[in-house]
Amino acid sequence: LGEASSVMPLAKAAAGSADRDEIQQARTALYALSGPDVNKAVVDAMASGTTGADEKVTVELIRAADQRGISEAVPVLFKTARNTNPAIAAESVRALQGLATPKDIDEMVNLLIEKPGAPTETALVVVAERIEDRNQRARAILTRYDAVPKEEVKASLLRVLGKLGDSNAVTLLKKEKDAGSQMLRDTAVRVMTDWPGRDFMDEIRQMVRQEQDEKLRILAFRAYVRLLTDAPDQSSNAGVDALIEAFAMAPRTDEQRLVIGAMGSFATDKALEFVAKAMDNPDLKAEAQASAVAICEKGGVKNLAQAQDVLKRLITAPSSETVKERAQKLLNED
Secondary structure, three states: OOOHHHHHHHHHHHHHOOOHHHHHHHHHHHHHOOOOOHHHHHHHHHHHOOOHHHHHHHHHHHHHHHHHOOHHHHHHHHHHOOOOOHHHHHHHHHHHHHHOOHHHHHHHHHHHHHOOOHHHHHHHHHHHOOOOOHHHOOHHHHHHHOOOOOHHHHHHHHHHHHHHOOHHHHHHHHHHHOOOOHHHHHHHHHHHHOOOOOOOHHHHHHHHHHOOOHHHHHHHHHHHHHHHHOOOOOOOOHHHHHHHHHHHHOOOHHHHHHHHHHHOOOOOHHHHHHHHHHOOOOOOHHHHHHHHHHHHHHHOHHHOOOHHHHHHHHHHOOOOHHHHHHHHHHHHHO
């Protein structure tokens, strides 16, 4: 029938049935109702039924608002997201993730300040990413940050900043990396090591050299290798030299393997020479062999002085069948 009067019977059926098929049919019907006042009925019912026996019904109505794309529900969702009932609050945050727009960003930040945690962080990130200009996405957080009294809330805000990649947040993150608070320092370091860009290259390199906390140093090292591997020019030796330096600073064999693997991105004689030496190390052999053949594939056998010798070693030495096949293919093409 599609009328507004069907909203509550369907919501109650979805909330109260023990039969999965009946629940699904009720939800499908609720999301498909097409009458002129259906959306208003959903929003009005959301606003009124939030306690006691109506809790499950309210959750179904909130889910329906999201599925139906009812933008008018956003003001009510900000209220229900603050509800003391965890199911209602959680469903409201999920719905805001889908329905809120950039004009709601300030209220999204307010919500995260009141209810810090992963679900609200995710919702704020999704809404902020709807702002076309990346370097405007952090504005609402940056204007509120200093006034936030609780460290756990500030940490939550820092994590969001890390996902947004707004360059205006760089100064704040550098400051918090050197803060007296261990919580904020750890959070800032983790955000910097996962940052989508090279804004913290110098700080990360410094942490690789000097960080006393083993876990943070390993995080920094892995981020540093990732940044070096993403260098725009992979046919020069500058990146190779930096990786060789990083290899000497590697905290563990796992990180040495990471460097050897990264060398496979650089099509130079120097990179090939380095991984060829590592092929003699049983702890690094597998990564070194894979990188050696990758370097030859990128650089071309005729353009790399050592290529033929290294490829012949790969064929005769104990190595994976895949590596042997790739090496033989390159020699055949030469």
